[in-house]
Amino acid sequence: MDKNLHNIEDLFHAALDDNEETPSQNVWEKIDRQLDKDNIVSIKRKYTNLKRFAVMLLLLLISFALFDVYKINTLSKGNGLAKYDNSIKSDKQSKSNIITGKGSEKNTETNSAVITDTSSNINDRKDKPSPEDITTNNQKLTNQHQDVPIDKTQLQKLNKVEKIYSSKNIKKTQEDLTSNQKKKRNTKGSYRIKITSPDPVEDKESTDQNDYADNQIPYLPKKNTRPPEEDKLKTKDSTDTKKLSTLIVSAKPKIADSSNNTIAKTASKKTSKSSRFSFTPFFSPDIAWYRLQDDKTGQPDNASEIEKEEKHEFSSTFGILADYKINKHWGLQSGVTLSNTNITVNPKTIYAQQDNTGGVKYRINTSSGYGYVLPSFSTNPAIGDSLYAFTSTHSLQYIGIPLAVTYNITKGKFKFNALAGIAANILTKAKLEATLEKGFNNSIETLDNIRGLKKVYFSGLAGIGVDYKLTKKTALVFEPTMRFALNSINKDAPVKSYPMSFGFNVGLKIGL
Amino acid sequence: MVDTTVYINPTELLEQPVQLIQACIGGDRYSQSVLYEQFATKMFGVCMRYAKNREEAEEIMQEGFVQVFKSLNNFKFAGSFEGWIRKIMVYSAIHHYRTKPKMHMVVDIENAKAEDLGNEEIMSYLNKKELLKMVQALPPAYRMIFNLYVFEGMKHREIAAHLGISEGTSKSNFFDAKQLLQKAVINSLKIAKNY
Incomplete structure (x- = not known):
């Protein structure tokens, strides 16, 4: 027993170590299919990476666009409205001081000075400040304002405000006041103004100074060109002065409100700037065709033969485009598109040939590439056997990433565009479907992998179009675009195909 | 319509194994089929020993050859190429065994009798x-x-x-x-x- 056990492995080793057996044909076919499948998976993985990259780019673009919008909004609030809010606060504080006579110690020197000036003007003509005093105050104010950087826009706004308050015609001011009064008559807590004996000069000065104080605006000396003597003559009546004082105090909030509203509106208008980004979801029915070239010289005229056999069906492109405005006229355009091209092949006879694996199958040649089919009713053809193929269709699907430069001119609600650029087109689907017939047998064969197609090809873009502005941030887009292949879409195929299309892009542009 | 595919004589490829392997690495299906044909019978003999029947042996060989084509670029051209493929087949058999649900059989070995034969x-x-x-x-x-x-x-x-x-x-x-x-x-x- 032991002896046999000891030897049994040697027996098997000697007998079976060099054992050879022939596997069935199915094994290679399965391996072939498995390798094809793995190739498709690897291509899909490559596409997955590309898709991830595209999504990341899109997210970055969106983030940048949102940041742009946020920045604009912040600037709008910070430089414009926010500063004027401070002015309004200051104005309210000043009013309070004037009415109660209790000037806050914490008030700015400027405010105190102006209040003093106002009191002096009304109650004590002797203490009326000379133009030099006012100038001094203005200088102080100017100094105060120097602490805060004033940009060009602010200065423009200030000039506007100045214009409002330095109107020479006090009547206009009064009219404004009256109209404001009328407008707000029914408003709770509104002021009523009754002007009995308006003194244009006195009113003007007082208003000017008070508004100056209220709005913290540098007062320009040139406005106060009247000689002090003239003021004295015109403000002798203390009753009128009191009334005038009341008028000023009561009118001030109106003026301030009015002015502040104007300022706010101006600021808002100036700072309400739209983002440089806009997005356009679009759809484009395409007229598609191609240019075919024989792959090798000296071969029979495959190109013209295929061209006669094939006919383009409905093709389309859709996607989303992102526009970035560089300046008034120029911009950049990118995005993601998905295009579908369908081509039918006229009924024709196909022949059995040896495929790349050495097996014999029926070969279908198309402009996109070729494929081998083995219908169930003819699984073992000989080279040269023929079948009748009718209603063959091949469909190609590409993801496109365009990059174009745009130029536009605005005319009223219309914006005329011209664009030129390139696009990388990544093959995502290539399908060949054929109905085969032999005698009474027929079968529909579908191939999901057309051989001889490149994974990526590049195309040029050129288009002109028009945008019709619907609202401030939306526009209807119509942009006929020509797309033409810069390199062929296939390799190792009987023909080289250069697809072209003319698409009627229709979309809705949404600004951020 | 003329087929533009260039066919290489299998004997030419077999005479130049390095060229054949390089072509297989490049994904040329024709070369891969030539390589398969060259080693199929030997490797199927190996797979048959590891399988309980022909079908299972074919499964093992299929997995093995797919792995061979995927790993060809790892072959260093040092040592026997056949040995390298055989090793992959064995690992494929091991993988096949480990991934299949295990059957614990009760084996009766009591009645075995020895005979003194060479x-x-x-x-x-x-x-x-x-x-x-x-x-x-x-x-x-x-x-x-x-x-x-x-x-x-x-x-x-x-x-x-x-x-x-x-x-x-x-x-x-x-x-x-x-x-x-x-x-x-x-x-x-x-x-x-x-x-």
Whole structure:
């Protein structure tokens, strides 16, 4: 027993170590299919990476666009409205001081000075400040304002405000006041103004100074060109002065409100700037065709033969485009598109040939590439056997990433565009479907992998179009675009195909 | 319509294995089919020993060759190419065994009786196919251990590591496998002698 056990492995080793057996044909076919499948998976993985990259780019673009919008909004609030809010606060504080006579110690020197000036003007003509005093105050104010950087826009706004308050015609001011009064008559807590004996000069000065104080605006000396003597003559009546004082105090909030509203509106208008980004979801029915070239010289005229056999069906492109405005006229355009091209092949006879694996199958040649089919009713053809193929269709699907430069001119609600650029087109689907017939047998064969197609090809873009502005941030887009292949879409195929299309892009542009 | 594909004579490729391997690495399906044809029978013989039947052997070989084509770029052109492919086939068989649900068979080895016959004498009565069937008839774990030990020359430690079992189990299974084969041989010899 032991002896046999000891030897049994040697027996098997000697007998079976060099054992050879022939596997069935199915094994290679399965391996072939498995390798094809793995190739498709690897291509899909490559596409997955590309898709991830595209999504990341899109997210970055969106983030940048949102940041742009946020920045604009912040600037709008910070430089414009926010500063004027401070002015309004200051104005309210000043009013309070004037009415109660209790000037806050914490008030700015400027405010105190102006209040003093106002009191002096009304109650004590002797203490009326000379133009030099006012100038001094203005200088102080100017100094105060120097602490805060004033940009060009602010200065423009200030000039506007100045214009409002330095109107020479006090009547206009009064009219404004009256109209404001009328407008707000029914408003709770509104002021009523009754002007009995308006003194244009006195009113003007007082208003000017008070508004100056209220709005913290540098007062320009040139406005106060009247000689002090003239003021004295015109403000002798203390009753009128009191009334005038009341008028000023009561009118001030109106003026301030009015002015502040104007300022706010101006600021808002100036700072309400739209983002440089806009997005356009679009759809484009395409007229598609191609240019075919024989792959090798000296071969029979495959190109013209295929061209006669094939006919383009409905093709389309859709996607989303992102526009970035560089300046008034120029911009950049990118995005993601998905295009579908369908081509039918006229009924024709196909022949059995040896495929790349050495097996014999029926070969279908198309402009996109070729494929081998083995219908169930003819699984073992000989080279040269023929079948009748009718209603063959091949469909190609590409993801496109365009990059174009745009130029536009605005005319009223219309914006005329011209664009030129390139696009990388990544093959995502290539399908060949054929109905085969032999005698009474027929079968529909579908191939999901057309051989001889490149994974990526590049195309040029050129288009002109028009945008019709619907609202401030939306526009209807119509942009006929020509797309033409810069390199062929296939390799190792009987023909080289250069697809072209003319698409009627229709979309809705949404600004951020 | 003329087929523009360039076909290479298989003998040309076989004469230049490096060129063939390089073409296979490049994904040329024709070259891959030539390579397959070259080693298919030998490798199928290996796979048959590890499988319980032809179908399973084909599955193992299919997985093995796919792996061969995927890993070709790792081949360093040092050593036997056939040995390299064979190793992949063996690993494919191990992988196949480990991924299949395990069947724990109760094996009766009590009735085995020894006969004092030489290997050559046994071989004169039994042909290769019968011996192969005996190996295939072994329980999967026994078959795997027997194959790895006898044909691949692995130590029980290595076998244990590959199969995820203890060294003792490997030794014990090997012993049982030999007993079963001896019994099978004896039975076959009896039948053969009766004829």
